[in-house]
Amino acid sequence: IKADKEILNVLMQGLQNKKSIVRSTAVKLLGRQEEVGSLDILMQAQQDKKSDVRVAAVEALSRQGDRVPLDILMLGLQDEDSSVRMAAIEALSEQWKRVTLDIFIQALQDESASVRKASLNALGKQGERVLLDIFMQALQDEDYIVRRAAIEALGEQRERVSLDILVLGLQDEHEFVRSATVRVLSGQGERVPLDIFIQALQDENRFVRRAAVEALGKQGERVPLDIFIQALRDEHYDVRSTAITVLGKQGEQVSLDIFIQALRDEDRFVRSAAVKALGKQGERVSLDIFIQ
Numbered sequence: 072i073k074a075d076k077e078i079l080n081v082l083m084q085g086l087q088n089k090k091s092i093v094r095s096t097a098v099k100l101l102g103r104q105e106e107v108g109s110l111d112i113l114m115q116a117q118q119d120k121k122s123d124v125r126v127a128a129v130e131a132l133s134r135q136g137d138r139v140p141l142d143i144l145m146l147g148l149q150d151e152d153s154s155v156r157m158a159a160i161e162a163l164s165e166q167w168k169r170v171t172l173d174i175f176i177q178a179l180q181d182e183s184a185s186v187r188k189a190s191l192n193a194l195g196k197q198g199e200r201v202l203l204d205i206f207m208q209a210l211q212d213e214d215y216i217v218r219r220a221a222i223e224a225l226g227e228q229r230e231r232v233s234l235d236i237l238v239l240g241l242q243d244e245h246e247f248v249r250s251a252t253v254r255v256l257s258g259q260g261e262r263v264p265l266d267i268f269i270q271a272l273q274d275e276n277r278f279v280r281r282a283a284v285e286a287l288g289k290q291g292e293r294v295p296l297d298i299f300i301q302a303l304r305d306e307h308y309d310v311r312s313t314a315i316t317v318l319g320k321q322g323e324q325v326s327l328d329i330f331i332q333a334l335r336d337e338d339r340f341v342r343s344a345a346v347k348a349l350g351k352q353g354e355r356v357s358l359d360i361f362i363q
Contacts, residue, residue: 079104086112091121098124102131110135114143122152129155133162141169148174153183160186164193172200179205184214191217195224203232215245222248226255234263241267246276253279257286265294272298277307284310288317296324303329308338315341319348327352 082104085097098116101109113135116128129147132139144166147159160178163170178190191209194201206228209221222240225232237259240252253271256263268290271283284302287294302314315333318325330352333345 083112086116091119091124094119094121095124095127098127098131102127102134110138117143117146122150122154125150125152125155126158129158129162133165137169141166145174148178153181153186156181156183156186157189160189160193164189164196167197172197176205179209184212184217187212187214187217188220191220191224195220195227198228199231203228203236207236210239215243215248218243218245219248219251222252222255226258229259234259238267241271246274246278249274249276250278250282253282253286257282257289261290261293265290269298272302277305277309280305280307280310281313284313284317288313288320296321300329303333308336308340311336311338312341312344315344315348319344319351322352323355327355 082097082101085093086101088094088097094116098113101112110132113128113131117125117132119125119128125147129144132144141163144159144162147155147162150156150159156178160175163174172194175190175193179187181187181190187209191206194205203225206221206225209224210218212218212221218240222237225237234256237252237256240248240255243249243252249271253268256267265287268283268286271286272280274280274283280302284299287298296318299314299318303311305311305314311333315330318329327349330345330349333348334342336342336345
């Protein structure tokens with residue numbers, strides 16, 4: 072976008088404002104300009120005393136494509152603030168034709184979990200270029216967000232990864248890693264035994280159990296309806312409402328009585344899911360049920 076001189080002057084003034092939110096906004100807007108010299112201004116913004124401005128500068132520079140030397144983007148990897156380093160990793164991940172994997176592998180040693188996570192996200196999209204050992208080592212990371220990213224990255228490798236590796240995530244101490252593992256496994260097709268999801272229905276955490284119900288709902292006719300009906304007895308409304316939603320997509324295989332009983336559930340989210348499920352059953356549902 073080419074801006075006239077008046078707009079550019081306003082943006083330049085914004086870069087001198089005392090408030091960092093004004094400076095960062097000015098940087099973002101300058102990043103959309105094609106003016107000669109805008110790169111120099113954005114590079115200067117990388118030295119701003121406030122991290123939000125430096126993040127905006129990295130993001131703006133990343134949108135300039137090949138106009139920006141990689142060395143400039145890589146400066147962000149040395150920033151004292153983790154949000155800037157993360158922005159630099161994400162910016163570099165858009166430059167795969169110019170960067171090497173080593174940049175992201177080295178960033179896996181960063182002290183910030185968010186930076187390590189961003190590096191795994193980037194590496195996970197590179198397929199066979201990345202050794203599986205890199206993701207497997209990350210499964211031992213001290214921070215759950217990194218372990219979750221490692222499981223998700225392994226899931227993107229499809230048949231390269233054995234199920235024995237993926238199911239390791241189900242033993243993780245953190246519920247978000249376990250639930251992410253269930254979702255990853257649900258995308259692996261029929262090579263995943265149903266028993267894995269059924270066992271996850273017994274997890275102590277409701278997020279994992281809900282993910283298991285959702286995963287089973289994607290497995291088609293090989294899942295007995297009784298499994299979802301049993302999930303309607305779960306202690307947490309989130310699991311029950313998810314089970315109702317799944318059952319609502321099964322058509323005439325499901326007795327209307329199941330949905331009608333769910334209308335009496337103590338939780339409003341379950342009752343709401345039951346109403347929506349009944350709404351998908353077509354003419355076999357009497358209007359009186361909705362009126363009640």
